[in-house]
Amino acid sequence: MKVGIIGATGYGGLELIRFLHNHSEVEHIELFTSSEADVLFSSKFGHLANIMDTPLQKIDEAALATLDVIFTSTPSGVTSELLPPLVGKGAKLIDLSGDYRLKDPRSYENWYGKKAAPFDLLQQSVYGLTEWNAPQIKQATLIANPGCYPTAVLLPLLPLLKEQLIDSQHLIIDAKSGISGAGNKPSQATHFSEANESFAIYKANTHQHIPEIEQAIAMFAGVETAISFNTHLIPMTRGILATSYAAMMPNVTEAQLIDCLQATYEKHPFVRIVTEGSGIGTNRVKGSNYCDIFVKVDPRTNRATIASVIDNLVKGAAGQAIQNMNVQFDLPQTTGLDVVPFFI
Amino acid sequence: MKVGIIGATGYGGLELIRFLHNHSEVEHIELFTSSEADVLFSSKFGHLANIMDTPLQKIDEAALATLDVIFTSTPSGVTSELLPPLVGKGAKLIDLSGDYRLKDPRSYENWYGKKAAPFDLLQQSVYGLTEWNAPQIKQATLIANPGCYPTAVLLPLLPLLKEQLIDSQHLIIDAKSGISGAGNKPSQATHFSEANESFAIYKANTHQHIPEIEQAIAMFAGVETAISFNTHLIPMTRGILATSYAAMMPNVTEAQLIDCLQATYEKHPFVRIVTEGSGIGTNRVKGSNYCDIFVKVDPRTNRATIASVIDNLVKGAAGQAIQNMNVQFDLPQTTGLDVVPFFI
Amino acid sequence: MKVGIIGATGYGGLELIRFLHNHSEVEHIELFTSSEADVLFSSKFGHLANIMDTPLQKIDEAALATLDVIFTSTPSGVTSELLPPLVGKGAKLIDLSGDYRLKDPRSYENWYGKKAAPFDLLQQSVYGLTEWNAPQIKQATLIANPGCYPTAVLLPLLPLLKEQLIDSQHLIIDAKSGISGAGNKPSQATHFSEANESFAIYKANTHQHIPEIEQAIAMFAGVETAISFNTHLIPMTRGILATSYAAMMPNVTEAQLIDCLQATYEKHPFVRIVTEGSGIGTNRVKGSNYCDIFVKVDPRTNRATIASVIDNLVKGAAGQAIQNMNVQFDLPQTTGLDVVPFFI
């Protein structure tokens, strides 16, 4: 397979390279960017010396036409214009940005404050939450790879909502992310001295992943809901932990929640249900494509605490994108992704 | 004033020393410990060379009898036995542990798994949440200094609950703490390589600060409630951020919440209401006795997101203890505590 | 005293504010900047709410003329033009930048790549290494506050060189700094995700503090030498540790080095000689104006390892600047600076 990456210099692009390098079916990787063309990639990213010495290319339709898959890992507002001419030209398109996730263009424009992608492509695009949408993903020409927070939130909540084990209303989701989620562009908020040794809430009640989560709950669990969702920056590089709070439906037990999760993900290699201990941490999944889920019901309030952890750059971005590529090409989902988490 | 610190080698003790060193009314500090007596304190803690070269003393009632104030900064289960003989012997007692906070000894025994302090002393002790209990603190012989999480949670919630601006039921509090909250005793969970670059939920639904928060809500806001409360470890040393979620009472607006908070804390130098931006971080208060509060109501869910930040070792421990001492001795609350937060 | 800070929004400026706020003789602080005038300072830096609510002012000679002291904490290349009109207008000038440290303008132009300050002012300025230059500092109109690395390097080396206990030639100095030393301007190298969890050597053999160190060795120890000096970035915010290597002069012992250092700094409150243990760390001095020094002679090579630690923003910048102001105004050197290091 010949693979292209547009936006190769971002963190999503770098993670794609990290995993595609060890993907047994990928024989060729081409790197594209809107700027800095003709620079050797490894001269810009020294850690890739001898590994990825190919030049960065300008985005060029002819070059792209020869590829089997194109990953676009760009800021929001780029692929809405960039991808339309590429749809249907042969390559599978996997977009890691938020531009093709929301079916309703007005919702995109409200939450992102940018012009939406063409309406027909928004309808045509397939939401790439692999564990929940594999049949559609397999057929898709254009995949909207899920956001990092939505991935962490949806994997634990969807089965419980679908089976009506927890109350779909009054969901409160308190999410925390490592700073790599903010991308590679320097800013005051991500300047080391100011981000280090501080933990902050940001975009209170206004994060653009809110409509994505609600849309996926409607799509996969069949319920409409308005969630409370807040996001926080953790002074570390990688990892998301989402803590979700939901009222239990009448007569439902903790054991039923766990059974439901285990049954749902029994055959899914990247979702693990943790049944021991009094908590979980992001180091369980660091550097890997796993999503680990922990559930504890509070008998005092009859409310479930549902914690989930992912590596935001892997299952929350590049890893899931490759998992989707594997589905599209009928490969085992673990191809190129079967790595051991770092732990430390 | 002559001051003693029992448990001087812990982080609470070290912070007491840091602030008492610059307290204009404290002329003498004695340091006590249950072990390692006769060691020069600065030979154990090199950062205190030339600053605190006094020897560590064994706990001795005669030596303690000469003091005006005794701070006890020990693990839970120690002062329940240590303090009874000292009560009424002249010195003001300020206990930073959890042993005298819960009025109901059965609750203590359930949540702490240890034997409670004597019943009469539990009733006699005064909860040292300075901004809410100053008249009682002024008269108290024995102060139960609040826990770090309760301090961060109660300061924003109490005014809003007391004024019935938010629904007292269904409160969900998602709290996060730097690792210094776990104390100075090495363990696997606080071993650098395993705590670093990981964010974890721990003691899900079972943290011993839950009954303390509920008791204080009943005491100061007059309502009984069962809260959902979860705690997380942040890979940094200092700081707590608590994110609380509450439904708005009918027809209440965000502006009313902010007005209520501003009015409540107008004359309290250590509580600041933040009205700009889309969030706050712990670096606003690092190293200081401030508690900063941020409120944002989500019009989609009519639920308030209430974030508060403190330095867990200062307003959450040593700083508030000194603030209470100041109240007891009729000093300005800011005496010895008027320092600028570190920010970086 | 009325004090002004030009460049208040940088980290040096913020640290000046942190200490001047608790300085008993400073009654008034004015804040100046070349941009963003008329903004309330605390609206830009929320941690200073209720503490420093004064507006940022444009740099204005009339306003500056009313002040007793002006600190300039700006990038190199600014005060070379900014200060000349202010010299001799009444206020003591303390420049935290590198613009007035090197007596030889060609050296400045070589190492900094910028135009040097006027020759006569370079000659007139007094190097503010407080422990070594107090008599001159007391008389000075214009003080060149030392660089962070030079402060950490010179305090241990000067006495040993002056007393000819170590070989002044072949000095090798391996210095490491926390990232706040790079200032507050975002860049790729100081972007959290890229600086975090990495340790790097930078500006190998070319750091602009090299000529400053050599000049001070000549000035205070009376020897000309060319040093090997390299700098590294530590993934933490504050702190410098410099490890210096020097051959012992014939028949000199480790005890003589320690005696020399102790004798030199006996009456200097901010320099501490550490004689226990097998090393020292920057947490001994964090947040304080101390410089701690540790010496160990290797009998295998007859070479001394000399380690010193400072907080780069305090003794390496704002703290030493205030110490110099204290000298100029005949105050105890510890005025406003007598704080306990953070340790954690």
Place this chain on the structure above:
Amino acid sequence: MKVGIIGATGYGGLELIRFLHNHSEVEHIELFTSSEADVLFSSKFGHLANIMDTPLQKIDEAALATLDVIFTSTPSGVTSELLPPLVGKGAKLIDLSGDYRLKDPRSYENWYGKKAAPFDLLQQSVYGLTEWNAPQIKQATLIANPGCYPTAVLLPLLPLLKEQLIDSQHLIIDAKSGISGAGNKPSQATHFSEANESFAIYKANTHQHIPEIEQAIAMFAGVETAISFNTHLIPMTRGILATSYAAMMPNVTEAQLIDCLQATYEKHPFVRIVTEGSGIGTNRVKGSNYCDIFVKVDPRTNRATIASVIDNLVKGAAGQAIQNMNVQFDLPQTTGLDVVPFFI
């Protein structure tokens, strides 16, 4: 191949598992420990759930006899007694501890303060610095895998010393390591709150890797020397950067040093010579088996600054151990190790 790991619960053991899991020729891994037998490994290390669910076994000679390779990753002083009965029983032995590195048992006893391994085995063991000793490694029954610091130091210095391009005397090596180098056992020095945000020198002039480095210089470069060597703890988990200082031999240029290094390592996939920029950082090699080398000669002192970076747990431990196994079994050295560094 069937592989056993003794000391599987340490960080070296965990990294062996991480890489062996993706090693194409390893079909079976058994885990041994001196304690905690019969525990499921993944119940102790949750990040390995579904990956390494095998039980920990007690060390048992019969079980060990069935293996092709045994890695021992234990603290010093363990394999000196544990390995002798296993030598010559069929399995290749690769010891990651320091017990078989020093040929002179008195040197071991001096530097480690423990009883040395049997003299004949010390002579028989082969030093596993792969790039310099492959022919011997291929024949070896017992490999002494190099220490982390020696690996980082020797790879850049050996070629330059062997070719007499730098002065072998007066070598000064200033080394810095992430905290994972201290192992997984909690201690005050590695307690998060005390290690975080501090940089420290430790074991000044007395680190046990000194004789190992000097022995290897003698062995591979043919010169006797006594080095100055100091070690520092970086507040991060993974990575070593060693900064070495050497006087240039007469008329040698920087270009010659670089040519020598490039020629030496041209066919060695894991050593990369960096010729751009003004420095290098550990993030170039994080999580990988690379050693990157950077050289800059200072024309002012005619001394070379030689910086090298490795991941202490990979090229400095588990990665090089597997590289040695590959050599022994005639596999490409990159088998199982061809991963892309993390960078962030």
